[in-house]
Each structure stands twice: as C-alpha cells, then as structure tokens.
Amino acid sequence: MLTVKAPGKLYIAGEYAVVEPGYPAILVALDQFVTVSIAQAQNYGTINSKQYEEVPVFWRRQGNQLVIDKRDNPFEYILAAIKYTEAYAVQKGATLTLFNLTINSQLDSEDGRKYGLGSSAAVTVATVKALTQFYHLNLTLEEIFKLAAISHFTVQNNGSFGDIAASVYGGWILYQSPDRQWLTQMLKHESLQQVIELPWPQLKIESLPVPAELRLLIGWSGSPASTPVLVDEIAVSRAHKQQRYSEFLSVSRQCLQKLTQGFKEGQIDLIKEQLAVNRQLLQNLSAFSGVVIETPKLAQLCQLACNFGAAAKSSGAGGGDCGIALLQANTQIQTQIQAAWQKNGIQPLAFNVYNLPQE
Known part of the structure; x- marks a missing residue:
C-alpha cells in the first residue's frame, strides 16, 4: 500500500x-x-x-430545474x-x-x-x-x-x-x-x-522567505462558507461595476508587491501594514459588490487581534471560515489574543506552517 x-x-x-x-x-x-x-x-x-x-x-433552482452544485x-x-x-x-x-x-x-x-x-x-x-x-x-x-x-x-x-x-x-x-x-x-x-x-x-x-520573528495565528469563526458561490457572486458584481473592480485589482497588485517586499526584506512592520491595507481593500470590494466577505464574527476576530497590536483580516473568500493575525513573536501577546478569541466564541486553531521535507 x-x-x-x-x-x-x-x-x-x-x-x-x-x-x-x-x-x-x-x-x-x-x-x-x-x-x-x-x-x-x-x-x-x-x-x-x-x-x-x-x-x-x-442544489439550486434554474427555472423549474433542480441543479446539483x-x-x-x-x-x-x-x-x-x-x-x-x-x-x-x-x-x-x-x-x-x-x-x-x-x-x-x-x-x-x-x-x-x-x-x-x-x-x-x-x-x-x-x-x-x-x-x-x-x-x-x-x-x-x-x-x-x-x-x-x-x-x-x-x-x-x-x-x-x-x-x-x-x-x-x-x-x-x-x-x-x-x-x-x-x-x-x-x-x-x-x-x-x-x-x-x-x-x-x-x-x-x-x-517566500519568512522573517524568523513573524508569527501567524489562526482563528475559526465556526461558520463554514462556500468559496465557489462567493466567487460567483463577486463575478456578477465585476460585470456591472467594471471601473470599481479594475481599481480594486490595481491597488491589490500594489499592496501585494509591498507585502512581498516585506517578506523578502524581513520587514515585519511593512508586512503588518500591508495586511491591514489588504483588509481594507476587501472591505471596499464587499461594499460595492454587496457580497459579505468579513462577517461580524470575522470583524470581531480582527478587532480583538488588533487590540493587542497584531494585524488581522479574513482569510480566503470570507463569508465565514477563518481569520488570521500576524505579529512579532511574543508568547504573552499570542496567548492574550487566543484567550480573547476563545472568550468571544472564536476557536483558535493550533496549526503550524508546513514545509516540504528536504530531499
């Protein structure tokens, strides 16, 4: 086997x-x-x-047809x-x-x-x-x-x-x-x-190289979301609001270029700054598309992490699932963030980054 x-x-x-x-x-x-x-x-x-x-x-309705997703x-x-x-x-x-x-x-x-x-x-x-x-x-x-x-x-x-x-x-x-x-x-x-x-x-x-002092925390909102459905909904908005969507793409590219620079140069402050920028971009996308990306529970997750000096945002398509926080290594602050999450019904996930074994 x-x-x-x-x-x-x-x-x-x-x-x-x-x-x-x-x-x-x-x-x-x-x-x-x-x-x-x-x-x-x-x-x-x-x-x-x-x-x-x-x-x-x-499944969904397409006229009178039942269509399996x-x-x-x-x-x-x-x-x-x-x-x-x-x-x-x-x-x-x-x-x-x-x-x-x-x-x-x-x-x-x-x-x-x-x-x-x-x-x-x-x-x-x-x-x-x-x-x-x-x-x-x-x-x-x-x-x-x-x-x-x-x-x-x-x-x-x-x-x-x-x-x-x-x-x-x-x-x-x-x-x-x-x-x-x-x-x-x-x-x-x-x-x-x-x-x-x-x-x-x-x-x-x-x-990407990763600064040795960068820490990733993951919190689960407890609410699953369907990525394909959310991407479909954004695609509908893209067709109707092409100018706003084009601006979103352009600024996202700039943000990711700076974020990548932060990783390559080991600048944790730049990484945190651009993560916050990316969160704002997704909030703007949500506002003009009408698609809920950052749910109230994910917003709470982010705010609690930010209260302790971390940068935080939803992860992936949003609408539920997980949020992340990035911060400079500090065991006390990490514990405080996770405790605050848990107190507010957000489940900290004790997962680590997985690297392929070296051959």
Missing part, C-alpha cells in the same frame, strides 16, 4: 484579485492533511472516506483527479489497473464542518500524488500542480488554483494564476501531456 499526504492552506492576502490571471496572492500551507492510501485491487476497486460518507449535496462535493474532485491522472498515465505508456483508494482528512472540524483550509484542493493533490506514484510516473512538483489544477478546473472552473499550489509546494508562497481561457482552449485542442509540458501564461509560483 502507498500512502501520501497533501496539506491544507490559508490565504494570507490577495483574495479575489488572484482569480484574475497574473494578479498575485500570498498563501501558506498548514500541517493539517488529506491523506490518501492506494493499494492494488482484485475484481473491483473502491473509494473510501469516513469524512465524506455523509457530505450534503447542494458539485463544487463542494469532495468525491467530484477525487473522480476528476483519477480521470486525468489515469489519462496522463496512459499517454506516458502505463497500463491501468484496479485499486482501492482510502481518503482521510484533517481539514474539517470534528462535527464535519469545514474550516476553509482548501479541502477540495488538498484531496485533489493527494489523489494525484498517490496515483502518480502508483503508476510510477515520477513527476516534478510543477507537473503535479498542473495535473491537479486541470482536475480541479473541470469541477470548479472559477478558482485560481492558489490552494492547489500551496498544497503541492508547501510553506509560504507567492502565487499568480494562469490564463484559464488559454487553458480551456489548450485542453480542447492539445493532448493532456502536451498541455502539462507547455509553459502556462501568467502562472507564477515562488517560495
């Missing part, structure tokens, strides 16, 4: 803008994992997961990862066989609610990694990223693949999404192997 794991992630800054090709975001991989085990099978194969046995099915169903990502990894394996000359796949996730709370750590991306990456090892494909990190991104794209076509990148590369990363229109056309006209071997326009994945 082969066993692999892929970490969850959190967005630090650059949310929503990163969905547009070439606009940067910063993410971090966390030491909470989706683990996939794969073993040769006889007669028939299986896919098993104790976490996903009772996943709710989301598959984008929050982890099995859709697992099946897509199997489909594309096996297609790639065949193009590489592998012989397909039966297998048993067992998935175990740490990315949800004990009662099954999502923390918002990118579980769909992590399960996609872990499935791709397991199958590439099972079929002895010997892929680079970039090839694993591209195969997982394509798999994920076929289920959720409005994402940036940033969570895929964090899950593949680990640590703190600077990320820019590729041109998804180009990717759509390439997948129609080129072989899967060719698409993976080509350079992807606008894609950028770069590991």
